Each structure stands twice: as C-alpha cells, then as structure tokens.
Amino acid sequence: MKKTLNRLSIPGRFSLLMLVAVLVASCSLLPSTRQTTESAASNDAEPTPIPTPIVAQKPMYTVARGDVVRRLQVTGRVVPVTEQExxxxxxxxxxxxxxxxxxxxxxxxxxxDLEMPDLERQLESAELALDRARSVESKAEASRDADLQRAQINLEAAQLNLQLVKLQDPTPRQKQAEIALAQAQLARDRAQGAYDEIAWRGDVGATPQAAALQQATMEYEKAQAAYTLTMQDLAAHKYQVQLQEQQVKLAQLAVNTLAEGIDPLITNDVARAELEVKRVQAAIEDSQIxxxxxxxxxxxxxxxxxxxxxxxxxxxxxVPGEREIAAELRTEEMQEVTEGMIAKASPVSSPGKEFEAIIRRLPYPYGSGGASAKVQEEDKTTRFTIADPATIQDYGLGDLIRLTIILEERKDTLWLPPAAIRNFEGRNFVVIQDGDAQRRQDVKLGIKNEDQVEILEGLEEGQRIVGR
Missing domain, CATH: 2.40.50.100 (RNA polymerase II/Efflux pump adaptor protein, barrel-sandwich hybrid domain)
Incomplete structure (x- = not known):
C-alpha cells in the first residue's frame, strides 16, 4: 500500500484522502437508521414463517378380483370379397x-391394351403357318385312312389264302400213293412168279405170262412215280404254308404301321406351329389387361x-354385392391370431353399433392367403367375413371399421393396474402398504392389457399396493 501511495502524485493523494473521509462520515449514520427501521417493522407486522416442503403422495391401488381380457384392436375398411388388381x-x-x-x-x-404392331404381324404369320401344317396333316390323314383300309383288305386276303393252302394238304394222297405202290408191287411179283414157271420154254416171250409181267412192271413203275410226286407235293406244301404265313405277317405289319397314324414329322410340324401361335398370343396377352x-x-x-x-x-x-373387411396387421399381430377367430366389428361412422366378424384369411405364411399366388398378385391384408352378410350392406366400400379380437381371457382372477407393478433387472415386484410400514413382494404375472395385469402368485385380494 505504501508503495502505491508513493507512486501517486500530490493531487492524487489529496483526492484519495477526501474519498476516505466521505466514507467514514456515511458509516457513522448507519446504526441509527437500521434501528429505526427494525423498530417500525416490529410494530407494524408479524414475522413470515418458513414454508414446509410438500411431499408428493404416491397413488394407492387395491388388489382386485375380476375378468382380465387381452384384446387386439385394429382398423379395417369395407372391401369386396372378390377383388383383384x-x-x-x-x-x-x-x-x-x-x-x-x-x-x-x-x-x-x-x-x-398396349401398342403391339410387331406382335400382331407375328401372330398373323404364325396362324398362316399353322393352317398350312394342318392342311398337310389333314391330307396325310385322309391318305392314311385309304391306305389303312387297303392294308386291312390285303390282310384278310392273305389270311384266306393261308387257310386255302392249309386245306390243300397232300398228306391223304401220300397214303393213297403208298397203297397203290404196294398193290402194283404185289401184282408185279405175281406176274413175275407166273412168268418164272414157264421161263424154260423157248417161246416164253410170246406167252401171256410175259405180257402180263411187262404190264405189271409198268404199273409198278407208274405207282412208284406217283408216290414220288406225292412226297414232293407234301414237301412243297409245307413251304407254301410257311410262305403264306409270312404274307399274313407282312399284311398285319402294314395294318399296324398305318394304324399308328401319319408320319410323326407331319404331326411335329403342326405341334411346332401351334406352339408358335401360343407364344405370340401369350406375348399379346402380356400387353393386355x-x-x-x-x-x-x-x-x-x-x-x-x-x-x-x-x-x-x-x-x-x-364382384359387386359381396363385401367383407380388410385390415393390415403387423407381423407381431398376425403371429397372435389364427383363421376362424371371432372379432367384434364397430363402424366408425356408427358409434355403438356392433356385429360379429370372423377371420377368413390371413396372408401367407400366417394363413391360407397367397400361398399359391404369384408375388405380384399377393394380397397382404387380413380378411374378415361377416357372420350376417346383410349387416354390412348398409356401409359403403372404404368405410372404416374398428375390429376387436379377444386373444386371451381369464375369469375371476386377481389383477392390478400396470402402474402398480415395478420391475428391476427382470424382477417383477410390488410395494405393499402394511399399516404404516411398506414391504416389497415378488409377483408372477399373467396376461395384461392397457388397464389390467393378471396376478398369478404373490398377492391376495384386498391388499393395498403403492403405485410408482
């Protein structure tokens, strides 16, 4: 401080001394003024008390007994039963x-339809090619019919010839030839015996015995030749039968071949032309609605x-007239419902009115809807049919309908509001008000909705629970 004063000039020191004097004079007046003020305040008003902090009261709940219902509520619209985009x-x-x-x-x-000039020309060309192929096929079938009829006649003729050849069997003539040959041989032997008896005579050559022997010998040779011819005919007959059997087989083969139809190449040409027409028609249909x-x-x-x-x-x-309700459910909602479950339907435009609806179809893979449909045609909505179809006829297409589905229901069970249940690290518990004391109690929970939680274990009816 001394160093500071030393650095000040004489006028500066004078100014500082004057400021200190003024401050000292002011302080001398303060005690008298404060006492006057305190005296006046004590005479005019009571002292203000310090406010007590307000402690927030936590809600209290009573363990009740009743029905607990878990519901699913969705909103849908009135739509036709049969509808397709x-x-x-x-x-x-x-x-x-x-x-x-x-x-x-x-x-x-x-x-x-779309503009498709190229496809129309392709279809005309394909139809002309098909007409030509069918014309060739028709002519071939007509020719085949005539050929088949001719072949069947040839087959019948061959079969008749075979029967005729078999009837001409020379086997009986073989026996006749054998008998004739034996008789001729016997006659020759007798003539030879008669001739031998007079063979000593000098004129034996002019005797009747010699003439008889000569005649018997010729008859024998004739019978022997006839027998040889008969045996040849018998052998030839066997070959004739075999030959005619082959003719029958050839005729049958011709019939079978013609019966199979016309040339497969002709049929293939028609099939190829038909496929081309169908291909172009399919392309045209792709350009049409x-x-x-x-x-x-x-x-x-x-x-x-x-x-x-x-x-x-x-x-x-x-399809006009037939109506139902369509709603879009989330994945977790579709996992909880099945086809055939009953829902309560309430029109938004008519509060208080209710009618029964039934889940008719869930989208694939949760139900039967779209299982065989193409991806582009798959309907992802859940469809509700109306138990009494006449009920929904009063509402127009697109009208909003609230749907309530009962998922689970417990009768005569204990329950508490959700605000009474506490959870810490997966542990469910409540705080029971027991007189002036409080204690924690673990509980086992059942189904729940927005207003109720089912209590399976841990509490009794009438107990008072401190809310959160």
Missing amino acids: LFFRSSGRVKAIYVKRNDTVTKGQVLA IAPFDGMVMSIVLTEGRAAEAFKPVATVS
Whole structure:
C-alpha cells in the first residue's frame, strides 16, 4: 500500500484522502437508521414463517378380483370379397382403353391394351403357318385312312389264302400213293412168279405170262412215280404254308404301321406351329389387361398414348354385392391370431353399433392367403367375413371399421393396474402398504392389457399396493 501511495502524485493523494473521509462520515449514520427501521417493522407486522416442503403422495391401488381380457384392436375398411388388381405384364404405350369405372365386365374381356404392331404381324404369320401344317396333316390323314383300309383288305386276303393252302394238304394222297405202290408191287411179283414157271420154254416171250409181267412192271413203275410226286407235293406244301404265313405277317405289319397314324414329322410340324401361335398370343396377352372373372371395374388409372410400366397395378375388378373387411396387421399381430377367430366389428361412422366378424384369411405364411399366388398378385391384408352378410350392406366400400379380437381371457382372477407393478433387472415386484410400514413382494404375472395385469402368485385380494 505504501508503495502505491508513493507512486501517486500530490493531487492524487489529496483526492484519495477526501474519498476516505466521505466514507467514514456515511458509516457513522448507519446504526441509527437500521434501528429505526427494525423498530417500525416490529410494530407494524408479524414475522413470515418458513414454508414446509410438500411431499408428493404416491397413488394407492387395491388388489382386485375380476375378468382380465387381452384384446387386439385394429382398423379395417369395407372391401369386396372378390377383388383383384390388374396390370400389364410388359411395358409399353397404351393403345386403347375399352372400359371405365363402374362398367360391368365378363371373364376374358379385354379392358385395355398396349401398342403391339410387331406382335400382331407375328401372330398373323404364325396362324398362316399353322393352317398350312394342318392342311398337310389333314391330307396325310385322309391318305392314311385309304391306305389303312387297303392294308386291312390285303390282310384278310392273305389270311384266306393261308387257310386255302392249309386245306390243300397232300398228306391223304401220300397214303393213297403208298397203297397203290404196294398193290402194283404185289401184282408185279405175281406176274413175275407166273412168268418164272414157264421161263424154260423157248417161246416164253410170246406167252401171256410175259405180257402180263411187262404190264405189271409198268404199273409198278407208274405207282412208284406217283408216290414220288406225292412226297414232293407234301414237301412243297409245307413251304407254301410257311410262305403264306409270312404274307399274313407282312399284311398285319402294314395294318399296324398305318394304324399308328401319319408320319410323326407331319404331326411335329403342326405341334411346332401351334406352339408358335401360343407364344405370340401369350406375348399379346402380356400387353393386355383381361378381366379374370365376371364383375365390375372399381378403378382404372390409364391414359391412351401414355407409357405403362410392367406389373404396376392400373385397374381393379371386383364382384359387386359381396363385401367383407380388410385390415393390415403387423407381423407381431398376425403371429397372435389364427383363421376362424371371432372379432367384434364397430363402424366408425356408427358409434355403438356392433356385429360379429370372423377371420377368413390371413396372408401367407400366417394363413391360407397367397400361398399359391404369384408375388405380384399377393394380397397382404387380413380378411374378415361377416357372420350376417346383410349387416354390412348398409356401409359403403372404404368405410372404416374398428375390429376387436379377444386373444386371451381369464375369469375371476386377481389383477392390478400396470402402474402398480415395478420391475428391476427382470424382477417383477410390488410395494405393499402394511399399516404404516411398506414391504416389497415378488409377483408372477399373467396376461395384461392397457388397464389390467393378471396376478398369478404373490398377492391376495384386498391388499393395498403403492403405485410408482
């Protein structure tokens, strides 16, 4: 401080001394003023007490007994029972639109198509090729019919010839030839004996015995020749039978071949032409929207001359009159329901009204919906049919319907509000108010909803529970 004062000039020191003097004079006045103020305050008002902090009261709950129901609530819309989105299977520019919204259509009717001049020319060419192939096939079949008839006649003739040849069997003549030969030999032997008896005579050559021997010898040779011819005929007959049997086989083969049909190459040409026509027709159908069933056009979003994208829905056709409810459920919700479960339906536009609905179809893989459908045609909505179809006829397509499905229900069970249940590291417990004391109690929980939690173990009816 001294060093500071030393550094100040004489005027500066004077100013500092004056400031100190003023401060000292002011302080001398303070005690008198404070005493006056305190005296006045003590006479005019009571002292203000310090406020006591307010402790928040925790809610208390009583363990009750009753029914606990776990419900699933979703919102759906009134839709036709039979409804299908339609689309082109190829991209292109819209050529023509043949229907409008609310038009009645029949199965197979073309609703719209794309420009496809190349396909139309290909179809015309393929149909001409098919006509030519069928013409060749028809002529071949007509010729085959005549050839088959001719072959059948030849077969019958060959069979008759075979029977005729078999009837001409020379076996009986063999016996006749053998007998004739034996008789001729016997006659010759007798003539030879008679001749031998007079052979000593000088004129034996002129005797009747010599003439008889000569005649008997010729008859024997004739019989022997006849026997030889008969044996030859017998051998030849066997070959004739075999030859005629082969003729029958050839005739039968011709019949069988013709009976199989015309040349397979001709049939293949027709089949190939038919496949080409079907291929082009399928390509044309991909460029068309065709009604899949008799019904009504619910919507069509197309403009002639504008481009259309393949597999993008542009029209909807449904069967009028038949209605149900469609709702989109989350994956975890679909895992909890099954087809056939009952739901309570309440129209948003008519509060208080309720009617019964039944889950008719869940989307694949949770139910039967879409299991065999193509990916582009798969319906991901859950469908609810109405127990009394007349009930839903009062509501228009698109009207909102609230659906309540009972998933689980416990009758006459203990329960608490969710705010009474505490959890720490997976442990469920409550705080029981027992007189002035509190104690913790582990509990086993059952089903729950927004307002109730079922108590399976750990508590008794009427116990007071401190809420969170």
